[in-house]
Amino acid sequence: MKVNLDLLEDERENFIVQVVAYQQQFMSYYNKRTKVRQFQPGDLVLRRAFILVQRQRSKKMKPNWEGPYMISRSRG
Template sequence: MEELPSVLWSYRTTPRSATQETPFSLTYGSEAVVPAEFITPSPRIGAYAVEVNEEERRVDLDLAEEKRDMAAVKVAIYKNILTSYYNARVKHLRFSPGDQVLRKNSVSRAESQGKLSPKWEGPYRIVESSQNGYCKLAYRDGSRVLRTWHAENLRLYHP
C-alpha cells in the first residue's frame, strides 16, 4: 500500500508507446518534474526562470487541446497498424448456400457447458451467406435457425 503513490506517479509520467506522450502531459498540458530532479539538480531545474515559465505555461495550456487531438490521431494510426498486423494471419472463411456446417456450442449455449460436453453441434445447412461473414442456417428439416452466425463460429461438416 505504501508503494502505490510512487507506482501511480511512474505510470502517469511514462510515455505510452501509441502516443509518445505521458498521461500527465495530456491531462495537464506540460511535463511533470520528477521528485529526484529536486534532489539532484538537472539542467531543466537549473534553467528555470519564473517569468519565462509563466508565459510558457500559458502557451502549453493553449496548445493542450491540440496535443490531445494529435495523441488521438496517433492512437488511431497505432490501432490500424496493430489490426493489419493481426489480420495478416487471419484466414477468412467463406461458406456458400448448401454447405453443411457445425456451430460452436459455447457460442450458441444450446447445451450445458461442461468438461465432457460436445464442443460443436449440428449439422446445419447454410441458407444465405453475406460478404462480411454472416450466415443464415437451417435445421435438417428445413426450418430456419432464428439467429445469424458469423463464420468464425462455424466449421465445415464432412459426414
C-alpha cells in the same frame, strides 16, 4: 495557466493521432492473416455453442460446438 492548457490540448491531439495510427496498423496486420471463408449450399458446418446460463453445474463437460448443420443458401 493558459499556456498549460494549450500544451495539454496539443498533447491530447498527439495522443489521438498515435492511437489512430496504432489501430490502423493493427487492423492491417489482422486483415493480412484473416482468411475469408466461402460456403456453398450443401456444405456441412459446425456452430459454436454459447452457454447462456451463467451458473450451470459443469461447463467443462458441455460441448463447444453444435451441429453439423447443412448450408441451405448463401449470401454473396
